Amino acid sequence: MRKAYQNLSLNKSSNFSKSGESKIQTTHYYVRFLPKDDIEKEVLQDQDELMLFDMPLDYELEEGVGGVYHDPTLPINQITWQYTSVPVDYKFRDIQYEKLANLFLQDDEDEKSNTKNKMNTNFWYELEDEALLITGNKDEIEEENTGTANKRRKWYPSGKIRYEDNTTSTSKIIPLQGAKIIVKRWFRWRSDITDANGYFKVGKFRNKKVKCAIKWERKDWDIRSGSYGQAWYGFESLKRGRSWNKTIKKSIEPRNWLYASVHRGAMEYFYNHKSYGIRKPYNKRILLKRRLHIGAKDKRGRAHYFDFNRIWWASPIAIYSKGNNGTVYDSRELFATTVHELAHVSHWEIGYNTGKYIIDRLADDPFLPESWATGVEYVIIERVYPKQVYGIYDFDYQQQRTLRYIQTSSQGYTPIVIDMIDSFNQSTVNSARPNDRVSGYTLGQLEDALPGALGSWWRWRTKIKEKYNNPTENKELDYLFKEYR
Numbered sequence: 001m002r003k004a005y006q007n008l009s010l011n012k013s014s015n016f017s018k019s020g021e022s023k024i025q026t027t028h029y030y031v032r033f034l035p036k037d038d039i040e041k042e043v044l045q046d047q048d049e050l051m052l053f054d055m056p057l058d059y060e061l062e063e064g065v066g067g068v069y070h071d072p073t074l075p076i077n078q079i080t081w082q083y084t085s086v087p088v089d090y091k092f093r094d095i096q097y098e099k100l101a102n103l104f105l106q107d108d109e110d111e112k113s114n115t116k117n118k119m120n121t122n123f124w125y126e127l128e129d130e131a132l133l134i135t136g137n138k139d140e141i142e143e144e145n146t147g148t149a150n151k152r153r154k155w156y157p158s159g160k161i162r163y164e165d166n167t168t169s170t171s172k173i174i175p176l177q178g179a180k181i182i183v184k185r186w187f188r189w190r191s192d193i194t195d196a197n198g199y200f201k202v203g204k205f206r207n208k209k210v211k212c213a214i215k216w217e218r219k220d221w222d223i224r225s226g227s228y229g230q231a232w233y234g235f236e237s238l239k240r241g242r243s244w245n246k247t248i249k250k251s252i253e254p255r256n257w258l259y260a261s262v263h264r265g266a267m268e269y270f271y272n273h274k275s276y277g278i279r280k281p282y283n284k285r286i287l288l289k290r291r292l293h294i295g296a297k298d299k300r301g302r303a304h305y306f307d308f309n310r311i312w313w314a315s316p317i318a319i320y321s322k323g324n325n326g327t328v329y330d331s332r333e334l335f336a337t338t339v340h341e342l343a344h345v346s347h348w349e350i351g352y353n354t355g356k357y358i359i360d361r362l363a364d365d366p367f368l369p370e371s372w373a374t375g376v377e378y379v380i381i382e383r384v385y386p387k388q389v390y391g392i393y394d395f396d397y398q399q400q401r402t403l404r405y406i407q408t409s410s411q412g413y414t415p416i417v418i419d420m421i422d423s424f425n426q427s428t429v430n431s432a433r434p435n436d437r438v439s440g441y442t443l444g445q446l447e448d449a450l451p452g453a454l455g456s457w458w459r460w461r462t463k464i465k466e467k468y469n470n471p472t473e474n475k476e477l478d479y480l481f482k483e484y485r
């Protein structure tokens, strides 16, 4: 950009030389940071409120293909360079960084209040064009055949993001809420979150062309492409006057469709938990707590949650697009799996831990954590995917199972939460099924009774009895706890 200054200062006809060099001062630095761990990254994002890009700001991801950029000179399990711009008065911390260029960034919002700035705005665009020319990005330069006023007409990029839900045989196209949209032009960007209709609109631009992307993250979590890299959709060019309307379909963008599917599950749990009477699954309440990383992998595998992954910056949660046996998951299954894994996260937040899980698992099957996560998954799916519309969700641990199956084959994924909540006794349909006479508990009550680090299946039962008065809490409740285990 300094080179661009020099070129313009030699050109007598430019706005630059007309108004004098003295008015132009560096306002920002184009920089990159190399956080050594998650904590440093979180400080930059949260405390300094920097928007971080994994890729150089002149790097464009392959258009229309979701993905990830990792600096090829860095090991894949290390956080990649994070690019952004900072104001000149930014106080650099003890976090590795490099200044890449001085920038002269004009804040469009100031234009009206200051006529001097108006002049500066023209410099900025001229400077930007010159810089684009020097760096071989000639195609990006605004066309010159219209007058300056028209050329720089302001506009507010907007659009609508939708998602293909393929649960039913005929897909449903639904709005994608809560997606973080980033609209960028070179070193400047604005962002917005899509509303319930999938609609977004960002602040003012005067460029004829901008680039649009979805950064798959929110304040409490981010979605990783695999384990380490931030998942992105983008960038795509958008011309003035057009809208960025996208329908994310599996057949066209399988990876972004997977990210969107996981995003929907996380949105429901993080932002709608109160309506189910349960807690937010993960709180970034203390400053140095990192956001929750959710790895989304477009391959076979078994979803899991391992909190010991937190010692690195890999993702503690992994969600796969296919099962180990090759089964391809649909929208509802991916949504449900995300909710299930978040229920584990929430349980760990309450005080359960990985050491305990391993002990439970070695002793028998992990009845407590898996039954809890199954229950949350079931309740949320019942509401978001009502069976009247989407058909029955084929849990392999459905409440229709026989008692024998639950005892010998459920691997800890019992229907006990469902049975404590509903008033349906499945043995009345088939006597081989459990004689479930318990009813009337709420998901929130069962969560509040979850035992912490020293708890067990039996401790859960005891706490449920101690905390609540329920007419079915005696032999009826004992039956479920004893027979299911």
Ligand SMILES: [Zn+2]
Pocket (backbone or CB within 6 Å): 340, 344, 369, 370, 373
């Ligand atoms: Zn589980």
